[in-house]
Amino acid sequence: MAFMSGDSATELFQAQAQLYRVMYSFLNPMSIKWAVELGIPNVIHNHGQPITLSDLVSALEVPQAKATCVQRLMRLLAHNGFFAIIKVYESKEEAYALTPTSQLLVSGTDHCLSAMVGFLNDPTLVGVYHQLGKWTCGEDRTIIETALGPRGYWDFVHQTPTHMQAFNEAMESDSHVMRLALRDCKSVFEGLDSIVDVGGGTGNTAKIICEAFPNLKYIVLDLPQVVDGLTGNKNLSFVSGNMLKSIPQADAILLKWVLHNWGDDDCIKILKNCKDAISGRGKGGKVIIIDIVINEKQDEHEMTEVKLLCDVIMMTSLNGKERDEKDWKRLFMDAGFKYYKIFPTFGFRSLIELYP
Structure with missing residues (x-):
């Protein structure tokens, strides 16, 4: 084997570190789950201020011999931005505080994930x-x-x-972001008398939108095993059905995180059924899509990584896919639609308004 130069050795070691970082990264989601199972975000939230390690260990009722385990877990999660380490001047101990990310893990909030x-x-x-x-x-x-x-x-x-x-619980928790998004996209739902939420599950998104628009007639369409036994109210109803066959008539159709579950041919079927459902609404009918739009040229590296990871999950688990704007446009045109607008208002997902 040839002798490796200093520069080549440095590159090799950097490459090795990158490889190991990726291989060990399976521990990142496990560590988040670990913290949630222990209730760490709740403990810090209920403490009302940054909490020291000794107080955290006490609140968690962890054996003293495992205190260092908690400290090392928090060191990793703080490094990844899930908690902040705060200097406490009146104490020799450091303290842990919530960050925007770990606030998403506090139970009982409108945005708990x-x-x-x-x-x-x-x-x-x-x-x-x-x-x-x-x-x-x-x-x-x-x-x-x-x-x-x-x-x-x-x-x-x-x-x-x-x-x-x-x-169902995971999808319900994800729907909570609608409360935040509605502040910026209320105009999307204004002027509508009726809407069908296709694949709307147990109706969490429906309830949030109905709160903001109490005069809107809202129908949740999903499979019988999902909606059977669910009860609505005077404005909200649950209907069993299959979006690949037909969709009830309405002013608008909502597809929240649905189309990425399906391949192109099925998406075209679903979109054609959407078009039929709004065809009697004149120029006012539209389809509202909340889904991922891949944009590698404009998105930051981390945002693109989230979208590409979701694409692998869709590809392997459901034979679906995440799409860039060209992919979306091709689906829309093949389904008979003529015009669309994309608004990147949902973090790693976008809101798309689609018109016939």
Whole structure:
């Protein structure tokens, strides 16, 4: 083997560090789940001010021998921006404070995403990704089929009550961002008399929008096993059905985080059904889409990484995909729509208004 120069050795060691960083990064979501299971965000929130390690360990009722474990967990999470380490002048100890990210993990708030943390860290669903190589070289459409047998993701979820509950709770927690987004996009829903929320699940998004627009007639459309037994009110109703077959008539159709679950052909079917549902509404009818739009040229590296990771999840689990604007435009045109507007108002997702 040839002797390695100083520069080459430096590059090799940097490459090694990058490789190890990525390989060890599976511990990042596990550490977040760890903190949520211990209730650390809640403890800090309830403390009302930055909390010292000794007070945190006491509040968690952790054995003193494990105090250093808590300290090392907090060091990692603080490094990743989940907590802040504060100097306390009247004490020799450092203290931990919440950051905007860890505030998303405080229970009982309108923006708590702890349920999503638990869902995305489910051991069964995480475990299937050890089969990526086998899935790629095989005939199965999704990695779920390769790892768990001949059934798709939705069959797996609907046939497993614990996963169904975890899925619904995760989607409900994600819908809370609608409260924040409505402040900037109220005009999207103003002037509408009726709307159908396609794939609206248990109706959390519906309830939030109905609060802001109490005169809006709101229909949640989802599969029978999702909406059976759910009750609405004078403005909100739940209807069982299949968006691939037909969608109830309304002024507008809402597709929140739905189309990325599906391949292009199915998306075109869904969008054509949306077009039929609003065809009697004249120029006022529209489709409202909340979904990812990949934009590698303009987005920051971290934002693009989130979108590309979601794309791999959609590809492997559902045979779906995340799309850039060219992909979206092609779907819209093939489904018979003529005009659309994109608003990047939902963080890593965008709001799209689509017109026939």
